[in-house]
Amino acid sequence: HSCPFISDVKFLVGASRRPFAAHRCILSVRCDAFRSMLAEARAGRRQSTSESASSASMVAEQPQQLVLAETNPEAFAAVLEFVYTNCVTLRPQTALSVLACAVEYRLEDLKRLCCEYLTDSLSSQNACELLQAGSSFGLPELRQRAGDFIERNAAAVVKSRGFAGLSADTLAGVLASDQLMLDELEVVAAVRDWAAAGGGNGSPRTPEETRAPVRQLRLGLLSPQELAEVEAENDREFRLIP
Secondary structure: OOOHHHOOEEEEEOOOOEEEEEOHHHHHHHOHHHHHHHHHHHHHHHHHOOOOHHHHHHHHOOOEEEEEOOOOHHHHHHHHHHHHHOOOOOOOOOHHHHHHHHHHOOOHHHHHHHHHHHHHOOOOOOHHHHHHHHHHOOOHHHHHHHHHHHHHOHHHHOOOHHHHHOOHHHHHHHHOOOOOOOOHHHHHHHHHHHHHHOOOOOOOOOHHHHHHHHHOOOHHHOOHHHHHHHHHHHHHOOOOOO
């Protein structure tokens, strides 16, 4: 697919519009999502050029062009590699993006390969990202494997960058576990740090956003002194616990 002079479709991928040459027949046979995408684009192009037969003839000679502005170019390259060879080269930096593409294009075998690669590379630094991906993409095995890892390595995981990126519902699911290897006071501190980090807008999460995780806190396990510390934190900063 790297020979543009014999291709009949070109993808412009990412903000940089990186070009990828491909072939309609192969994409359509290997991937239902690509077949639908190409058919819709072709129908739109025919409609836009129907007013002039000569113009339509000239356009037909050019490769069909599709823009995928929100797609990671490196991940898309891996998708094309899989479509053409039934194999894929995965890298730590792009494996999650390839998984997202596999989900979007309904490539079940590629999705399976990505999940196997990601679960084999689980660490305290990426466990939260994998858990969130498993939850967001509806991948129960990935979610389970990441969740089990987080339970066993909670002390390191809550300090990772990915912890702050967990959604409220996903974090609440983590806190609901009875197997979390973390003292309850440390759990409260981790939830406070998560709330303070915000959702990417520079401001702490709102009470509505923190409600689900806070409901999972087991304050009854804290000693009177620890409860006093929690209340003092509430007074010093924003009020995490109503």
